[in-house]
Amino acid sequence: MSWNRVKDLFTTYLFVLPAVVLFSVFSLIPFFKVFQLSVFEWDGISPHMDFVGLGNFATAIFHDTSWWVSMRNAATITLLALTLQNFLALVLAMIVDREIEGKNFYRVVFYLPPVLSGIVVGLVWNWIFDGSHGLLNYALHGMGLGHWARAWLADPHTALYGIAVIHMWKGFGWGFVILLAGLQAIPRELNEAARVDGAGEWTIFSKITVPLMLPVFFLVSILTILGTMQIFDIIVSTTNGGPGYHTEVPITRILAAMVGSSRFGYACSLGILFGLILLAVSLVQMRLSKWSSRYT
Amino acid sequence: MRDQINNDVIPRGRWRGIHHFMDPRQGHSGMTAFISLLFLGLAFAVGCVKSNSGGQNEVVVWHWMTDREDALQRLADEYQKTHGTRVRLELYAPSDAYSSRVRAAAQTNTLPDIFGVLGESRDLASFIKSGHILNLQDAMNEDNNSWRKAFFAKALANNIFEAGNQYDVPPGLYGVPIDVTNIQMLYNKDLFKQAGLDPEKAPETWSEFIADWHKLQTAGIPGLVSGWGETWMIDCFASNYAFNIMGEKKVLDTFRGKVSYTDPDWIKVLGLFEQIRKEDLLVPGVVTMINKTAEQTFANGKAAFAFNGSWCVNVYRGMSPNLNYSAMLPPKLSNRYPMRIWGGAGSSFMVNARSKHQKEAVDFLRWLTGPDQQAALSKETMNLPANKSSVGQLPPLLAAFGSQMDMTTHPSQWPVSELPTIIEAFDKGIQSILIGEKTPAQVAEDVEKQKREQMGRAGSAHR
Numbered sequence: 001m002s003w004n005r006v007k008d009l010f011t012t013y014l015f016v017l018p019a020v021v022l023f024s025v026f027s028l029i030p031f032f033k034v035f036q037l038s039v040f041e042w043d044g045i046s047p048h049m050d051f052v053g054l055g056n057f058a059t060a061i062f063h064d065t066s067w068w069v070s071m072r073n074a075a076t077i078t079l080l081a082l083t084l085q086n087f088l089a090l091v092l093a094m095i096v097d098r099e100i101e102g103k104n105f106y107r108v109v110f111y112l113p114p115v116l117s118g119i120v121v122g123l124v125w126n127w128i129f130d131g132s133h134g135l136l137n138y139a140l141h142g143m144g145l146g147h148w149a150r151a152w153l154a155d156p157h158t159a160l161y162g163i164a165v166i167h168m169w170k171g172f173g174w175g176f177v178i179l180l181a182g183l184q185a186i187p188r189e190l191n192e193a194a195r196v197d198g199a200g201e202w203t204i205f206s207k208i209t210v211p212l213m214l215p216v217f218f219l220v221s222i223l224t225i226l227g228t229m230q231i232f233d234i235i236v237s238t239t240n241g242g243p244g245y246h247t248e249v250p251i252t253r254i255l256a257a258m259v260g261s262s263r264f265g266y267a268c269s270l271g272i273l274f275g276l277i278l279l280a281v282s283l284v285q286m287r288l289s290k291w292s293s294r295y296t
Numbered sequence: 297m298r299d300q301i302n303n304d305v306i307p308r309g310r311w312r313g314i315h316h317f318m319d320p321r322q323g324h325s326g327m328t329a330f331i332s333l334l335f336l337g338l339a340f341a342v343g344c345v346k347s348n349s350g351g352q353n354e355v356v357v358w359h360w361m362t363d364r365e366d367a368l369q370r371l372a373d374e375y376q377k378t379h380g381t382r383v384r385l386e387l388y389a390p391s392d393a394y395s396s397r398v399r400a401a402a403q404t405n406t407l408p409d410i411f412g413v414l415g416e417s418r419d420l421a422s423f424i425k426s427g428h429i430l431n432l433q434d435a436m437n438e439d440n441n442s443w444r445k446a447f448f449a450k451a452l453a454n455n456i457f458e459a460g461n462q463y464d465v466p467p468g469l470y471g472v473p474i475d476v477t478n479i480q481m482l483y484n485k486d487l488f489k490q491a492g493l494d495p496e497k498a499p500e501t502w503s504e505f506i507a508d509w510h511k512l513q514t515a516g517i518p519g520l521v522s523g524w525g526e527t528w529m530i531d532c533f534a535s536n537y538a539f540n541i542m543g544e545k546k547v548l549d550t551f552r553g554k555v556s557y558t559d560p561d562w563i564k565v566l567g568l569f570e571q572i573r574k575e576d577l578l579v580p581g582v583v584t585m586i587n588k589t590a591e592q593t594f595a596n597g598k599a600a601f602a603f604n605g606s607w608c609v610n611v612y613r614g615m616s617p618n619l620n621y622s623a624m625l626p627p628k629l630s631n632r633y634p635m636r637i638w639g640g641a642g643s644s645f646m647v648n649a650r651s652k653h654q655k656e657a658v659d660f661l662r663w664l665t666g667p668d669q670q671a672a673l674s675k676e677t678m679n680l681p682a683n684k685s686s687v688g689q690l691p692p693l694l695a696a697f698g699s700q701m702d703m704t705t706h707p708s709q710w711p712v713s714e715l716p717t718i719i720e721a722f723d724k725g726i727q728s729i730l731i732g733e734k735t736p737a738q739v740a741e742d743v744e745k746q747k748r749e750q751m752g753r754a755g756s757a758h759r
Contacts, residue, residue, distance in 0.1 A: 043418070043419070043422050044399050044422075045399060045402055045403075045419065045422035045423055045426055046422045046425060046426055047426055059753075063749065063753075126589070130580075130581060131579075131580025131581035132518065132579060132580050132581065132593075132598065133598075150580070151580040151581035151583075151584075153581065153584050154580065154581040154582070154583045154584045154585070154731070155731070156731050156733055159584070238584070239525065239584040240525045240526065240527075240584065240586065242525055242527075242583060242584045242724070242727050243583045243584055243727045243728070243730070243731045243733075244724050244725075244727045244728040244731065244733060245724060247584075256720065259392065259395070260716060260720065261716030261717060261720070262415070262418065262419060262422075262716070263716075
């Protein structure tokens with residue numbers, strides 16, 4: 001290899017070096033550090049760490065019931081988001097996909113909630129759901145349904161569903177935008193040809209729209225699952241995980257372990273466990289996606 | 297084209313940015329210079345990150361107190377004028393972000409000259425054991441304990457570790473309190489009048505309290521508000537009554553594992569919350585309410601009672617300047633033991649044990665906690681001063697809080713502390729009682745079961 005070639009290579013790598021260094025320092029090293037910490041008991045301050053092997057994982061899996069309650073809560077919100085939120089997003093996307101008056105206005109309006117801060121959204125909905133002077137209770141009293149009024153986010157029967165409503169309100173805009181893009185990618189000629197052949201709206205939807213939209217549905221589903229399972233900011237600004245453990249979710253439990261009780265190693269093990277669960281769900285989704293694309 | 301620009305427009309021998317080094321005509325020296333410059337830059341950047349200690353005649357203070365930023369800055373400026381040492385204040389808020397920053401700085405030994413440790417005793421202990429915090433015992437004891445004597449004893453207690461403490465911290469005094477705080481109950485005098493109650497007579501016993509509540513309820517006035525969505529406030533309220541019902545020794549013996557949470561006295565403590573639920577005493581939603589919302593509710597006259605800390609005087613002044621209220625001790629449930637309230641040092645500063653400016657840092661803190669500076673700080677921020685001699689200059693409401701400092705206690709002053717997971721289970725259990733999901737006995741059994749499991753696991757780990 002000539003000296004010039006060596007110099008070229010060296011120069012090339014030299015330019016890549018800053019990016020590699022930054023990526024290593026801020027992504028790779030913390031990633032591996034989490035794995036390292038997960039097998040230690042450490043308070044986040046002391047220079048000494050006690051090696052506990054897989055003890056933290058065993059505690060999380062076999063002893064920490066609140067962790068599994070938080071997983072169940074997150075799964076409930078996710079299930080609601082997967083169904084209700086995405087159904088709403090699809091319906092709205094289909095409406096806006098048609099030639100209707102002011103569709104650009106609707107696109108902007110539907111996309112507004114996702115760009116708002118979760119904390120701000122939580123605080124606004126706190127006021128709506130307030131037990132004493134909330135807008136919802138006010139409306140219920142106005143409709144003669146005052147007996148339904150309650151502190152929605154402090155009631156164990158409604159707190160989690162209240163959180164789910166807030167999350168879905170904030171999140172449906174994402175699904176709406178992606179689904180709308182998917183709908184607009186379907187060639188109009190297909191629908192027109194089907195109509196000429198005498199197909200009704202339902203037939204067009206089920207035989208043309210749904211099959212062609214399947215990859216988009218899977219994409220939206222994966223994003224919904226990953227986004228909803230990691231819900232955090234709305235909970236912090238509304239219920240803080242209460243009442244009791246009724247609105248605890250995995251991230252609040254990880255934070256409680258880390259900040260609340262200074263168990264950094266345990267918090268890292270919860271983080272890894274949570275990451276593995278999400279990875280498994282994503283892999284299943286991707287498998288299903290591949291299978292469905294072959295089928296269609 | 298670019299080469300043309302480089303070669304033709306920019307004259308040879310003059311700086312042409314990065315192209316200067318990449319120019320093959322520069323040969324080895326160009327490349328070497330570029331690499332050298334890169335590493336020099338990196339070294340400079342690392343050097344910049346290395347220390348947060350001040351320069352000569354400069355002390356760096358990291359704090360989190362947004363409400364005291366202006367007042368502290370004024371005092372820092374005054375200190376520079378009178379003593380010649382510059383005090384550089386750096387604000388990191390909110391407190392969570394501050395805590396993270398301090399922890400990260402501790403890991404890299406880049407703590408400033410003066411900083412605070414937010415958290416519990418075990419956090420402070422860990423900082424001390426890691427060699428980050430200077431023992432101020434000798435400084436406090438100079439001149440016949442003159443500095444030490446200036447403070448409320450309870451204010452210093454949070455920062456003292458006695459010999460044989462559970463954290464194995466060398467005995468000493470590790471922090472300087474700049475203000476004190478305590479948590480009591482408040483009542484709205486106007487709402488008392490509206491319900492036909494004497495606004496100058498606060499209930500002293502639990503039965504008086506419930507009787508007053510019945511009158512308020514009849515007048516359609518909402519009852520008690522507090523930020524019990526922040527579980528530490530529930531813990532504080534429960535702890536007050538635990539001390540009142542069973543006394544300090546039995547409470548601490550419970551933490552040691554010698555007394556069960558299913559003991560009748562603990563059931564009585566938990567039963568208090570069941571009674572609160574049955575009496576419909578709480579404003580709706582309190583169980584998940586953050587304290588800021590609770591403060592707004594009380595400030596707007598939407599609750600007759602509040603459970604809040606002395607910082608509320610400043611908060612209510614901002615929210616509702618004409619609010620007519622007064623402070624009272626939580627009404628006693630038992631006469632066996634005194635009612636103890638949480639309190640002590642509100643904010644404390646620690647001196648970095650590795651700082652090059654330890655003397656300057658200690659001198660500044662000594663000055664900051666002097667009577668005039670404390671009075672000025674207190675007047676501007678409506679916080680209770682840590683210096684006893686400044687209390688005489690306080691407005692009546694704040695003085696009412698200050699007058700109960702002798703009744704205060706705090707987990708950080710106890711020789712033994714409960715496991716964090718048990719505290720959480722206890723507080724969450726109380727939330728469950730308040731929403732009618734569990735009985736006091738069920739919660740007591742749950743907590744005790746967890747305690748046994750935790751102690752069993754800790755025991756087997758030690759073996």
